[in-house]
Amino acid sequence: MSNGREENFIVGGIRRMGASLLFLFKLLGQCVPALGRPSLIIAQIYNAGGRSLIIIMLCGLFVGMVLGLQGFQLLQRFGSEEALGSAAALGLLKELGPVVTALLFAGRAGTALTSEIGLMRATDQLTAMEIMSVDPLRYVAAPRFLGGVIALPLLAAIFSLVGLFGAQLIGVQLMHVDRGAFWSQLQGAVGLGDIWEGLVKSVVFGITCSLIAVHEGYNAAPTAAGVGLATTRTVVASSVMTLLLDYVLTAFFL
């Protein structure tokens, strides 16, 4: 019995991933014509990015402050508190920035995208577009996907910057780490490769989270329960995929 369930779970998961991939190909085909309508994409960058800005900055600040405290405690044991700047910067740029931003993005912007598109499906708005010979993939899905893909790396960069400010606030202002040492260690330790790694991760997470959000909304059952379920799936699938891909990418960059 449990074997059957596990098999269903695995087969269902593979089928869902296959459907997502097919949807991605169709979506990418519509992204090119959608680029010709920059106003739609800018509106979606604002929806996915601009409206997530406060929560991203707030969380970035607290994560940076925690990093400052924990980092200081740890480094103090080895008498190398001055390395706090480089530890915080590398942690934020390579890991925490892209990963935590993606998780927050899935919870804030991803769910909004899924429920918006799902409700458009439930209220026949997508069908109405099809009847008006307007492809909803091009008009609704593609701009939202592109908006998310562009917004997430920007949000991750802001998260890392604010986080760094938080770590500096704790390390330098509260724990009295030497300001010059903090910034010079940071400057010496962080290379272009580290920034590149963070950028690649945030772009990959942007594609993944936006694709899952748009796909789940577009294929949601046209009922209240269907939209609710699709929204939950968006958060769960985005979070799991983000952490899984983070491991794969980290291993790749090592």
Place this chain on the structure above:
Amino acid sequence: MTKPDSLQSASPAPADDVIVDVRDVHYAVDGRAIFSDLNIKVRRGRITAVMGPSGTGKTTLLRLITGQILADKGQVVVLGRDIEQAKSSEIYALRKRMGMLFQNGALLTDMSVFENVAFPVREHTDLPEPLIRRLVLTKLQSVGLRGAAELMPTELSGGMARRVALARAIVMDPEILIYDEPFVGLDPISMGVILRLIKQMNTALGITSVVVSHDVKELATIADDSYLLSGGKVVASGSPKELAASDKEVVHQFMSGEADGPVAFHYPAPDYFDQLLMGEEP
């Protein structure tokens, strides 16, 4: 095979007069037949009513006509084009010649009334803004809602939303206008307004109309041809008067709104007493 109670619409129409031709269509969902041997002809310039009890597949028929789904067997020919054979781009081109009024209006909720009506024009033409403005205001005037142009869909009543959707459906001057349950949930005044507008679109603009509904009395006042669906096929066709006069049991039950008859009041179930007494000691 039982022949439908063909009363009047069986009167032969010239081939080029038939604008929508549904021929021997079979369609099933998860093995359950929705249509078997369905035949419907919609003639140019006329109002054709498709009626039937709830769950008989009336909306599915509209989805077949608009190419959203394809028949398992048979042919659906719209404006001379076989939907089954048409490529996706051809179906999109065909839809530009159709308009559809949805049951709930299906207005785009993030746009004002004006922008909703202007939406298909902006998407499919390069008309200058002053011309789009004039065109949209003309269509809104024809449904009596020019004054509501700046309102958002959430600020409209059900009847108003449907009138805006009607303005949007006619803004590209379609050849066929399809109405999916246009009277559902409307108060008598709004229902009268929609009825008058359907007739007006047909007479003033010469638009062929397909109206799917179960509001028999309302449809009888405007329809030229009627089809009654039941059990996945046409059980009667003709003018509304002829359907009303039919002595066929299923037609009589539907037209006079009787609770029980060929369309049973009770959904199939096990024996009532057996089920009530199930699990009790004898």
